[in-house]
Amino acid sequence: MENRFKGNIKKENSSNSIIDNLLIGGIRIISFSVIIIFILILGKIFYEGIGVINWNFLTGIPKSDISKGGIGPAIFGTMAVSIIMLILAVPVGIFSAIYISEFAKDTFWLRLIRASVNSLAGVPSIVIGLFGFGFFVLFIGKSIDNILQTGMLFGQPAIIWASATLAVLVLPTIIVTTTEALNSIPLTFRQASLGLGASKWQTIRYIILPQARPGILTGVILALSRSIGETAPIMFLGCAFFLPNLPLAYLDLSFVQIPIINPADQFMHLAYHIFILATQSSNPTLTAPFQYGTTLVLVLITLLLNLTAIIFRFRFRKIIEVVNRNQ
Amino acid sequence: MTKKYHSFYAKKRTFKSTLVEKAVKYFFFLNGMISVLFLVLIFLFLFREAFSAISNIGINEFFKNVEWYPTSEDSRYSIIPLILGTLLTAIPATIISSFLGIILGIYLSEIASGRTREIIKPFIEIFAGLPTVVIGFLILAVGSTFFQELFNAGTRLNALLAAFGLSIILIPTISSLTEDALRAVPNNLRMASYALGISKFAMIKNVVIPAAISGVSAGIILGFGRAIGETMIVLMASGNAAELTLNLLHSVRTITATIAGELGEVAIGSPHYYSLFFIGTFLLIITFIINLISELIIERMRKKLKKMN
Numbered sequence: 001m002e003n004r005f006k007g008n009i010k011k012e013n014s015s016n017s018i019i020d021n022l023l024i025g026g027i028r029i030i031s032f033s034v035i036i037i038f039i040l041i042l043g044k045i046f047y048e049g050i051g052v053i054n055w056n057f058l059t060g061i062p063k064s065d066i067s068k069g070g071i072g073p074a075i076f077g078t079m080a081v082s083i084i085m086l087i088l089a090v091p092v093g094i095f096s097a098i099y100i101s102e103f104a105k106d107t108f109w110l111r112l113i114r115a116s117v118n119s120l121a122g123v124p125s126i127v128i129g130l131f132g133f134g135f136f137v138l139f140i141g142k143s144i145d146n147i148l149q150t151g152m153l154f155g156q157p158a159i160i161w162a163s164a165t166l167a168v169l170v171l172p173t174i175i176v177t178t179t180e181a182l183n184s185i186p187l188t189f190r191q192a193s194l195g196l197g198a199s200k201w202q203t204i205r206y207i208i209l210p211q212a213r214p215g216i217l218t219g220v221i222l223a224l225s226r227s228i229g230e231t232a233p234i235m236f237l238g239c240a241f242f243l244p245n246l247p248l249a250y251l252d253l254s255f256v257q258i259p260i261i262n263p264a265d266q267f268m269h270l271a272y273h274i275f276i277l278a279t280q281s282s283n284p285t286l287t288a289p290f291q292y293g294t295t296l297v298l299v300l301i302t303l304l305l306n307l308t309a310i311i312f313r314f315r316f317r318k319i320i321e322v323v324n325r326n327q
Numbered sequence: 328m329t330k331k332y333h334s335f336y337a338k339k340r341t342f343k344s345t346l347v348e349k350a351v352k353y354f355f356f357l358n359g360m361i362s363v364l365f366l367v368l369i370f371l372f373l374f375r376e377a378f379s380a381i382s383n384i385g386i387n388e389f390f391k392n393v394e395w396y397p398t399s400e401d402s403r404y405s406i407i408p409l410i411l412g413t414l415l416t417a418i419p420a421t422i423i424s425s426f427l428g429i430i431l432g433i434y435l436s437e438i439a440s441g442r443t444r445e446i447i448k449p450f451i452e453i454f455a456g457l458p459t460v461v462i463g464f465l466i467l468a469v470g471s472t473f474f475q476e477l478f479n480a481g482t483r484l485n486a487l488l489a490a491f492g493l494s495i496i497l498i499p500t501i502s503s504l505t506e507d508a509l510r511a512v513p514n515n516l517r518m519a520s521y522a523l524g525i526s527k528f529a530m531i532k533n534v535v536i537p538a539a540i541s542g543v544s545a546g547i548i549l550g551f552g553r554a555i556g557e558t559m560i561v562l563m564a565s566g567n568a569a570e571l572t573l574n575l576l577h578s579v580r581t582i583t584a585t586i587a588g589e590l591g592e593v594a595i596g597s598p599h600y601y602s603l604f605f606i607g608t609f610l611l612i613i614t615f616i617i618n619l620i621s622e623l624i625i626e627r628m629r630k631k632l633k634k635m636n
Contacts, residue, residue: 020526024438031434034427034498035447038454041465041495095358103352104359116363122618123369123611124556126583130607131369133590134376168365175362199344201351222456229458232558232583236591271460278464279563291468295461306456310449 042299049296052289058297061244062268071294076246077159077267078228078301084163084263085170085227090220092167093174097216100175101182102204121172129233132165133157137237153264157238159247160263165233170223177222181215182208184320214316218309225305228298231271238265239272241280270298373611376604383598389605395569395580397589397599404602406609408569412579415486416561417554419575420493425547428498432505432543437531448503455499463563466492471564478576484566487575492560497550504549508542508628509535513635538635541628545621552617556610558583582610 060070096113104110142155154160185208193203209216247265250257274294281287380389384404394403431451435444470491471483478487512535520530536543566578567588586603593600 017526020528023528027430027434027438030427030430031439034431035450038450038495041462044465044469045461092358092361095355096362099355099359103355109356109359112363113359116366118622119615119618120362120366120369122552122614123366124558124583124614126556126558126586127373127607127611127614128369130586130590130604131372134604135368135372138595139372168369171362171365200348225456229456229460231458231460232562232587235587271458274460274464275559275563278467288468291464295464298458299461302456302458303453306453307449310452 045292045296045299048289048292049294052293053296057293062242071270071273071297073243073246074268074270074273074294075297077243078270080247080261080267081159081163081166081234081269082224082227084159084261085166086220086224088164089167089171089174089223093171093219093223094178094216096171096175097178097182098204100179102200102208117172117175120168121176125169125230126232128165128169129235129237132161132168132233133236136161136164157236157266158264159238159261159267162234162237162239162267163263165237166227166230169230169233170227173223173226174219177219178212178216181212181219181316184215184316185211186320186323214312214319218312218316221305221309221312225302225309228305229271229302231269231275234269235272235275238267239269240266241268241273241276243268270294270301274298369611373604373608376601377608380598380601380605383601384605389602393571395585397602402599404598404605406582406606408571409580409582409585409606411571411573412486412565412569413555413581413583415573415575415579416489416493416565416581417551419487419490420497420554421547421551423490424494424497424501424550427494428501428546428550429505429543431498431502432509432546433531433536435502436506436509437527437535448506451499451502455496455503457496459496459557459559460563462492462495463560466560466564482566482576482578484564484578485576486565486579489561489565489579489581490575492564493554493557496557496560497554500553501546501550504546505539505543508539508546511542511628511632512538513632516635539628541624541631545624545628548617548621548624552614552621555617556583556614558587562587582606586610 057070058075059072061072062074063069096117100110100113104113137155137157140154141158141161144154145151148154189207189211190203193207194200198206243266247262247267248259249262249265250259274291277287277291277294281291388404389406392403392405393407394405395408396403435447439447466488467484471488474488474491475483516534516538517530520534525533561581562584565581565584567580567584568578569580569585570577572579586607589599590603593603
């Protein structure tokens, strides 16, 4: 595929070739314009936002006047939701991928799982949010409250339900990328391991998973970056605009108190914060630098994550290529 | 796709190890079924609430009149202006981004040199991962005033503005799917057409694109599905007035923006609450059908290309 013939055949005395080159040039120009627009969009955010970012902005607590203070709780809330989301989604996603790639034969069940993963990936995020609100908060949360007699502790929007909903949202991403990573491990590795007398589980645990680690990490990072950028599903799942206190609970061990994320608390979130700043601000010119600063933080986080994922994938492909070449 | 290495597994020896291996297999199988479970749950749950809406409000109410006023005294729940609003943002967005995305895909696959592609491709990929709320914010902060002056629009936020915002996220999707489809076209087709003395542009137009047309159209359909399901950009840029209009420069209200904007304040168990689930179910069915169509097209293309090779 790579060494494709790209040269143009020289044609003499033909007005066609001039028109042709013009058209090819047109494709070039339009493509470059699109890319330049993309660069301008990123450049604008960097240019306007970079001046606001300093330590106080990143860690400070928002003031009631939103042109002052910082976005510390929003960054913390984003991290808290993402960490719980990863805890919920990553094991299930990797185990599903192991089933698809290593265990399943081409049966009804495999086709059902494949089709479900594809369909789940296509469900709009707002519909998943709607489902999360109705199912996790009102059904599961209320049921837990009824059983444990905890009043209104779980039956309301909270971090745990936002994380669970985001976990449903990113599950297909993790499954698809992990399955690809597992599938790209050469068959001979499995044969060699089994030939040495290892069981199937030992083969997966000691041969396949370590080999596929960069590929699996790519999927996890992509899922993380996607969940951080999603705003629509969490809007009604416990996101608050202004919470001066971090959503923490303290694990009391009598001699020391360990702060942990309180999963039943409300939270602030970077993406939601941008939405509120952009739409509800009473004086847009005054708060503009603040808005750009918050946006730049979110953009930097997702760019960094996506870049890491791309580098991981690149390295993983190189490794697989080398392995295949040496066989 | 599945590898046939099962026959290589050594015969199991003891009863205990067989049991362990069986347990491991069923553990992974159950994890695999979680995706199925959640898909079924999403459908069941949304359909249940949508049926409550139908029994509470009546199916006629959703399609009969043309107004969406769920909170007024005499509340009206017509989905028609919302569908219209969704189409008014999604169709222009798909047209703009198909045009630019396909050209970008052609450039990457057929014209750009290897090194240029290696730089541009990750850049576009990164852009596809940009949070949509960022695009919405930029459209609001910069785009709205700029486009209002450009088109002399009556309202600052309108359907066309939302369409421009949507195309920013659709272009990467469509261009990478186009590129994949074009690169899947066997190289000997290109060689053969060059050998016949055809020029590069004519080769792209008459040979490569017709061979990859199903992949390209699947990309467009997928982009349209994404445009319908996108929430933040339309919520921030479309103006959110449930008007019955065909004018692109008027503000409109989409299905997704309605759910996002109203679910936070709705009284749980009220007709309004159920009506939001009804329009959510409607959206789910439409996007499901669209995704199914594009998948069928891609599947057909794969078979065709296999035959060619």
